[in-house]
Amino acid sequence: MRDCVVIKWGGSLITDKEKMCIPDMDTISSLSVVMKQCVDEGLDIILVHGAGSFGHLRAKHWRLNEGLLDTEDFTNQSDCSSQKEAVSIVRNEMLTLNKFIYDSLEFNGLKTSVKPPHNWARNTGSGFDGDISKVFFDYQDSLCVTFGDVVDCDGVKSFGILSGDDLVVRICKEIPNVKRLVFAIGGVDGILRRPPEDLKDDDLIELWSPNMKFEGLHNTEIDVTGGIGLKAARGAEVAKMGIEVLIVNGSYPQRVFDACNGKEVLGTKIVA
Numbered sequence: 129m130r131d132c133v134v135i136k137w138g139g140s141l142i143t144d145k146e147k148m149c150i151p152d153m154d155t156i157s158s159l160s161v162v163m164k165q166c167v168d169e170g171l172d173i174i175l176v177h178g179a180g181s182f183g184h185l186r187a188k189h190w191r192l193n194e195g196l197l198d199t200e201d202f203t204n205q206s207d208c209s210s211q212k213e214a215v216s217i218v219r220n221e222m223l224t225l226n227k228f229i230y231d232s233l234e235f236n237g238l239k240t241s242v243k244p245p246h247n248w249a250r251n252t253g254s255g256f257d258g259d260i261s262k263v264f265f266d267y268q269d270s271l272c273v274t275f276g277d278v279v280d281c282d283g284v285k286s287f288g289i290l291s292g293d294d295l296v297v298r299i300c301k302e303i304p305n306v307k308r309l310v311f312a313i314g315g316v317d318g319i320l321r322r323p324p325e326d327l328k329d330d331d332l333i334e335l336w337s338p339n340m341k342f343e344g345l346h347n348t349e350i351d352v353t354g355g356i357g358l359k360a361a362r363g364a365e366v367a368k369m370g371i372e373v374l375i376v377n378g379s380y381p382q383r384v385f386d387a388c389n390g391k392e393v394l395g396t397k398i399v400a
């Protein structure tokens with residue numbers, strides 16, 4: 129059996145996070161080349177991508193992470209006037225972002241199989257309901273891709289945001305041959321001791337375990353999910369299962385390749 133690597137492309141890496149729905153095509157193309165090289169090296173790859181400016185900005189405006197709210201306290205947007213409309217627009221935005229990624233992977237010769245979570249997952253957090261082994265049945269024949277999404281939820285909540293960081297935990301748990309999990313993130317080399325703006329030379333934490341503190345950057349103005357803190361916590365859950373977990377700067381294709389292939393690389397290794 130080939131080794132399987134689960135990789136998360138962070139939303140801030142693959143989109144322009146300040147401007148609504150603009151992909152970073154250069155980064156998407158260079159990461160797609162790396163995925164092809166990894167498959168050629170003999171790895172099964174499952175790709176999970178974040179939302180960046182395709183999901184977070186509108187989801188934040190309509191507080192979709194809080195579920196259906198009994199309040200009129202929203203400002204209408206020119207193309208959206210209710211939370212329910214926002215749910216379907218954000219789902220479409222995620223499909224649009226995914227199509228850029230799908231096209232780029234296929235262009236590089238990868239047979240790609242897309243699994244939009246709103247079609248198969250329910251509820252949020254890493255304990256969400258969804259049959260991973262059934263949905264990802266073809267991961268050994270195709271490069272399977274899924275992404276953070278708005279999913280239906282039980283009860284009055286009605287819907288919520290399922291982060292790609294939660295999806296990776298369950299994929300690592302339920303796909304039998306996962307050897308490592310790689311978070312390719314934007315703008316930083318890994319987990320930093322202090323926020324990037326106050327950074328000193330030796331502030332990259334090369335080995336991180338949950339008892340270590342750090343002042344992670346989480347842009348709550350923009351993000352409806354958990355930023356680097358959620359990645360660290362979910363990474364630790366996965367490391368506990370005996371799977372290698374790395375966070376690397378996704379703007380350096382060689383680092384992403386080395387991380388996926390278990391070579392020494394600049395970044396943060398997470399241990400349980």
Ligand code: IP8
Pocket residue numbers: 139177178179180183184187218222275276277278289290291292293352353354
């Ligand atoms: O960027 C968020 O997914 P993430 C999904 O992986 C939406 O946390 C729709 C905001």
